[in-house]
Amino acid sequence: LIPLFDGEVFADAQHESFAEGEGAAWCVGFTEDGAPVRESYVNLIPTSAGGTHESGLRDGLFTAVKSFIDLHSLLPKGVKLMPEDVFARASYVLSAKVLDPQFQGQIKERLNSRDAVRLVSSCVRPVLELWLNEHVEYGKKLAELAIKAAQIRQRAGQKVEKRKSSGVAVLPGKLTDCESRDLAYNEVFLVEGDSAGGSAKMGRDKENQAILPLRGKVLNTWEVDRDRLFANTEIHDISVAIGVDPHGPNDTPDLSGLRYGKVCILSDADVDGSHIQVLLLTLFFRHFPKLIEAGHVFVARPPLFRVDAPARGKKPASKAYALDEGELNALLDKLRKEGVREGAWSISRFKGLGEMNAEQLWDTTLNPDTRRLLPVALGAIDFGDTEALMTKLMGKGEAGARRELMELHGSTIEIDV
Template sequence: MNQKKSGSAYNAASIKVLKGLEPVKQRPGMYTRTQNPLHIVQEVIDNALDEALAGFGSKIVVTLHTDDSVSVEDEGRGIPFGLHPEEGELVLEIVFTQLHAGGKFHKNSDGAYTFSGGLHGVGASVTNALSYRFDVTVWRDGRVADIGFSHGDVVRALTVRKANGHIDKKSGTRITVSPDPKYFDSATVPQAELQYLLRSKAVLLPGIEIVLVIEKTGDRQSWEYKNGLRSYLLEGLAGYDTLIPLFEGERYAESCHIINNVFSRGEGASWVVAWVEEGPIFRESYVNLIPTPAGGTHESGLRDGIFHALKRFIELYNLSLKGVKLLAEDVFARVSFILSAKVLDPQFQGQIKWQLNNRDIVRLVSTLVRSSLELWLNEHVEHGRRLAEFVMKRAQERIRAGQKVGKRKSYGIAVLPGKLVDCESRDVSRNELFLVEGDSAGGSAKMGRDKEFQAILPLRGKILNTWETKRDRLFENNEVHDISVAIGVDPHASDEILDLSHLRYGKICILADADVDGSHIQVLLLALFFRHFPQLIDRGHVYVARPPLFRVDAPARDTNPAQKLYALDESELEIIVDKLRKDSTPGSAWTISRFKGLGEMNADQLWDTTMNPDIRRLMPVQLGYLDFNKTTERITMLIGKGEAAARRIWLAEKINKVQGSI
């Protein structure tokens, strides 16, 4: 008989609606890094850089004050400080106290910013929410405006005075931030990381001087790179010689052909690439001046363009070796690069913008890089021959290393599952296993995969919730048994270390429908791996594939071929449709389809959207901002058998976010 717990009343009054900046204060880890306040300071720096990127101002000064506050001052246009025509409130209050308010939503010729790192109108308001002091001074239109905030609230009302021509600058903004220590493990901005950030920004903005002033020591550092990316890459290579001269390029979408392929004028990239035989590998990428340490689709485009250009050169000059198949990893293994992309509507992974997700940017960057490198190689044939010899040698070494590892068909626990469609490669680090929902999707995946290194294991429906299942009873479930046997790893007992010596796949990819049932299957599989195969997650072997939810079919028009464009979600769909409208394509000229499941995709579609390594969205499974114990507690609350009451409370707290997304 169930016992009614005291204090567990659930009624209309239990529903709490967080307003303004309260969500940020309650869950800061959802909006920023909480190890230190560098990221919230970077949000202010990025706003200043966006002004410089738009062509306003040539100098940005960042000051570390003795009280650990940070000031950022630019020479831009200055934030408007009048009343908003629609909201009837002061613009300076709106942009710093409301989420999703800013000047970077209108990405067109009439907007204030065409290319910018700011997307959501969230960044500086998050900084304000997590700061006990947030002061803003604006010089604009011959006047000086000043306002002060604390924890997101106005504590010093706006004052406006006439500018003194002898003292006040013509235009610009200065923001002083004092991070609140209670939100961070350390309230001090790490000086070395800040220096690195500012230096890399200067590289990406030739002609812009970025200055760092440190009041405690009186030091003043300045960065201004005349040669931009080249100088920065050579500095990063630490003096090691390059195999061939640097390959540099800068190209942007200008022609109608590119624009009508859903790329807007001005989108593109600049890059510098080096091959080194020894020494460190130095790789950095940026999107609209925002660093992307986890890479993303722009890096995939660079990789794809370089590979196909060199492969074409090798075929043209008959430089291939018998029995050796060249792979992208052979070409890219010893590549160092700096890549700076400009994207009209960048879609990042998370608010901290660590990875670019725009699927179409792969094709754009690949097209620009490939054509440039093909021309360069044919103009420098001797350098091309030397590079071809180098990468073919690496391919031979890879093949020899793979031959030392025999194909395993049994590990003493069971014969490989009959429904497993295995791959041909013996290279565990390269091999991938896709756990696919249902036989229908499994059939498409089997036909669409690259059989050399991709294996398919279809699963029948939802697996057992194994969160509270003992190890000795796991194999009573056929699906769990088949997964364990296929990957070649036994589940652990208590706190023992998993034996990964027989692991058969470097990547284990969960591939489920982009709907509620698919999400449930993902959760059950993630619970299985986290509880019973934790080292697979610790060592980065588990991934979640993200198939698209929509397809847009745009018919051929004029000289442009028909296109099939895919969107991960409704926000990406909106971006695609907006770009089609900007290209003057009639609204009736395209159709939008929603995928009900992976089984609706044919083999080519599944490959193009979800399995192609150069284009797909493959998310590594990591603990994130919670540690192991907190993650265990959270999962127990979410799927544990005796946690219904805790789940109800948690859902009540999150209901406003669900409503906001409907």
């Protein structure tokens, strides 16, 4: 909580700008929620409609808070602070003393004296600046409140809607859709890169498998507000293709428009591919959690190695795929036990999905009988704990927390350089 800020300043006989006795007394409180309570007086006359003395208070508060924010470099990039961002959460009682005040209306409900803006602002600003810099902790809380209001205001003006034609969302042009309309049967593969997308289009079962190629790495959406998601083309296309709008964990989204029973993430079996996989899982956990909860999200696991073994006895030549080096070693051990001469086999390593032809992609990642498809589930961990861990992993200001996690678990991971 931010303590009440009160004070009074009145001009003396030597003041250069104002008459002796002119000035203001005030008490201001800042709150995060609830309707602000405001009263103002001029020469003890209530001014229910406000006026220029309230404008002076507004200007003084804003100038002091803006000065504090600039001094401590607290304003995030791209955020522009406005007076209303500071004033919106202020409750106050203001009593101004003005020589020869000019009022509007017969009941003197509003002050119109132009000099009152400068008078009250010059009284409030230096006192608040001093108070903020003497109470830096409270100053930062007030700055945070104002910056949050500015961000909400800017987001409200920048809300991005789903692109529509005649009231219906337009399917992305790069989506290669399937023929079936059976939700339980249909699958869409979010594929890394256009080249892999081309092989996937040729190798898929066009009856029930759709392909949506993604360009590069998708946006880290952990700290992106829902109404700004569609500013990113890739995320807009994913949402439109699957037929579900972004939502939160406590929302009840309309899943009746869902177009595929399985939404499958398909990326390379390397570090970059894993990064893309993490970014997409972040998107679904943060903005489409009900799809995960309902069991619609999957991760396809393409192999890293292909082993071609020669014919042996009555057994014809064969090929097999290995997910990683562990599986590769197990596969080679099996060939040795079957009597295959050491080194008679050939091992190919896939650098990426783009290297696979349509037949290989079908065999390894698209064919329901031979592919590896992992379901994504929320698991037994508490949702709040999962959210806290994801913040450490994906939050922009969490470099220290990530360093701690790497120090703690660095010895348990395999590094592919």
